[in-house]
Amino acid sequence: MRKLSNLAMACLGTAAMLVFSGASLADGSAVSVNLTNGKSIFENGKPDGSVPACATCHGDKAMGQDAMKAPRLANIGYVYIVKQLTNFAEDKRTDNIMQQMNGIAKALSEQDRRDLAAYENSFPRNAELSDLNQLKTDGTKIGEAYKGSILVRYGRNGPGVAEKDRVSACTSCHGFNGRGADPVYPKIGQQKYTYLVAQLTNWRDATRTNDPMGQMRKVAHNLSDDDIIDVATFLSQAPDSTSGDGMEIGNQTVLEKLKVVR
Structure with a gap:
């Protein structure tokens, strides 16, 4: 069977989510x-x-x-x-x-x-935003934002990357810096650090399973513990837009x- 395109998957996801919202x-x-x-x-x-x-x-x-x-x-x-x-x-x-x-x-x-x-x-x-300095002082392990930004924006794919290590870019679904793709995908940029770590771990370990078509479990499956804290470190501080992007974000x-x- 031919794989669904990202657009087709997004359309299916939209239809499914709107059933829950009661809005057509x-x-x-x-x-x-x-x-x-x-x-x-x-x-x-x-x-x-x-x-x-x-x-x-x-x-x-x-x-x-x-x-x-x-x-x-x-x-x-x-x-x-x-x-x-x-x-x-x-x-x-x-x-x-x-x-x-x-x-x-x-x-x-x-x-x-x-x-x-x-x-x-x-x-x-x-x-x-999460106070990463305070969290670190309190004993919480914090990642490296620049490594997280690479995974968020580009994923880990391409020639030479083993299948077991491949990761899709977060921006493919959640938009630039995770600012959200309303109404299908939630805003994950500027989400709380500890929550991001917990949920990415839950997706990876399949202790959370309510993702449409298993999308998040597939994305998180190949993330290491270090990958997760790097991604959470970047996303928890990520601006909705930058001077190079400049797009105005709404929530309406x-x-x-x-x-x-x-």
Whole structure:
């Protein structure tokens, strides 16, 4: 059977992810999202106590916390967040770090998930980068950013590279410096360092398996421990654009398709 092209794979991925989001970009229909409800759950949890405030772990600006390996959620992608919350609720993804996201997601309604995802992607596109110097001082092993940048931008392929060592470039799917390819691929640039290390390790070891078509497991399969910390070191600090790139980045590709209630 002929392999799918990157474009075909991307189209399939888009279709699959949009099912989780409840938004159809093809026919122009839109679902309603309530930012007030999303903000309330994020800041205070649910009134019945079934869901704690998301901000407790992810920070009041949804920028994540390295100490807890809690990821940045702000502006990483509406569709992606809806999909992850749905996967947690259906036990297609297991929270093996804090052991709480499955229970939390189960207590969220489908509308709650959409509202949270919309709110988390309504923040200004700012950055609160991991403090690598502090992490290193505290005993966390930090990689070499220049080595990570090579893997992120170019991968490890070409003549003379053994099949067992081949790695696809992160930018092939996640865009320049991992800034995201909304609505299919999430923003991984400026993600928290400890979370990046944990998830790349999980993909490599197949302890996380909710990637469409097994894409991330295939990419991470040939990464060494050093590769992982190098990639995480670079991505955690990577700017969305540079003077040589200059592209303005937005986060409204999907949000503008939604009926937003405030």
